[in-house]
Amino acid sequence: MKTPLTSFAGLDLLTSAVIVLDAEGSILFANASAENLLDSSFKSLTHLKLTDLFLNGEELIEVFHQAVAHQFADKRQDLTLERAGREALHVHSIVTALDNPDTPVLIELRENVQQLKLDREERMLDQSKANKELIRNLAHEIKNPLGGIRGAAQLLELELPERHLRELREYTQVIIKEADRLQTLVDRLLAPHRLPHIVGDVNIHEVCERVRSLIVAEFPQGLTIKRDYDLSIPEFRGDKEQLIQTVLNIAHNAAQALHERIRQGDAVLTFKSRVVRQITLAKVRYRLALDLHIIDNGPGIPPEIRNRIFYPLVSGKEGGSGLGLTLAQTFVEQHLGVIECESRPEYTDFRILIPLP
Known part of the structure; x- marks a missing residue:
């Protein structure tokens, strides 16, 4: 008697991608996370075999055959799986041999966030x-x-x-x-x-407050600036003027992108500071790092330039020089840090990470 697919419905609650296969490698079930990870609907996936999913799935297919032969209970490995016309997936795979001839193999794929x-x-x-x-x-x-x-x-x-x-x-x-x-x-x-790298003791909240005063002076109405500071963050050695320019470039870009919300009176710019522990920046492991976020509720970065915003002379606004973010990236790198960006409509977050003593 075949196992009803409804018995796998609970797998839809998992955040990792799960696919269930028969002995021939045909996909019998894929949970919602698998649909998202593989960019395919449940209906489309159930017409495919494991061999159809990836261009370089030989390792995964070999482990699948071992599972069918019950050579192990489960097997784990990190894989980079390539797909036609799409970005490769960095995943941690868990292949489990099930004690059921109708559904002998379950594969779980978890995105390897650290590798990404x-x-x-x-x-x-x-x-x-x-x-x-x-x-x-x-x-x-x-x-x-x-x-x-x-x-x-x-x-x-x-x-x-x-x-x-x-x-x-x-x-x-x-x-x-x-x-x-x-x-x-x-x-x-x-x-x-x-410019010489002028090193001194830097309090990141003094930097943020300086930038805040400049933004308020230019945009006195319609813009709310929120502060969410972790006051326990220690001072660190750095170039204060470079960091002021870095935060100002990002915050000023955000304020300009918020022009429509400023007109409506509901524009919000947030400075948020935290500490992160045991983090790798530019291939070097640090015990502590400053985690500074500059967040706005504007329209988001246009998709066509989202992956190029740190390139010189690339600008999302008319008449912009396209140098502000390039300079910000240079200054942060001189402090051994990195800048990351996440953007979607009504939420853009520039994250600055700098090692702390």
């Missing part, structure tokens, strides 16, 4: 290094001819005939002013690499 975090941090570090190299090279390539362009425009202005000076001077001034504007942009690009 390490991979994401590694990608961000590689991206940041590439960004810095690009910025330095681009800035120097632009800077050298700018001086020549500006100087030539000034000389040209001196040589203009008196009778045409007024009408033609307008054009030379455009050249000079645009050269000056580009020079300012280049200086901003090079600033993080030029």
Whole structure:
């Protein structure tokens, strides 16, 4: 007598993905978490075999056959499972041999959050290094001819005939002013690499309060700034001005994104500080770290730039330079930390993690 699938209904309550297979590897049951993890409906999954799910599922399939043969009760392993046209899954798999010929194997897949975090941090570090190299090279390539362009425009202005000076001077001034504007942009690009790292004792709440006062001065109405501080966080050695600029860049971007809610009077910006323990940042393990969140209830970061927000010259607002978050990332990395971002409509959270003594 076959086991009714209703007997597996309780598995829908689990947060880990569970699939039940027959001896041929056909999927008989998949819980709700499996549907989410595999991006497929229950109906679609029950038309597939285990061999259809992953491009590199050989290890998992081999363990499945061992389970069918009752070579073990359960077996655990960490796997990276690749899928066509989708991001690979980093999972901890548990394959269990069931004492039932109709449903001999149960596979549980749990996302390996720590591996995902390490991979994401590694990608961000590689991206940041590439960004810095690009910025330095681009800035120097632009800077050298700018001086020549500006100087030539000034000389040209001196040589203009008196009778045409007024009408033609307008054009030379455009050249000079645009050269000056580009020079300012280049200086901003090079600033993080030029400025000395001034180290002193930093109280992160003094940093947040300084930024709060600046945001309140610019947005006095319609914006509520909430503070959720852990006052036990110790001071640490760092560059206070760099950290003020970091938090200000993020908070100011958030306030600008909240313009519609500010108009309605229900915009909220939250500074939240905590301590996390035993955390790995940039492949180094730390006993303690500052965990600072800057959260807003705005529209969220546009999906088309969500994965590129720390790239130089990428901006989500019209007229933005696209340098604010790049500089913030550079300053945090100089403090051996990382910036993470989670965003969806009505919730964007920039998380700054910096090691503590």
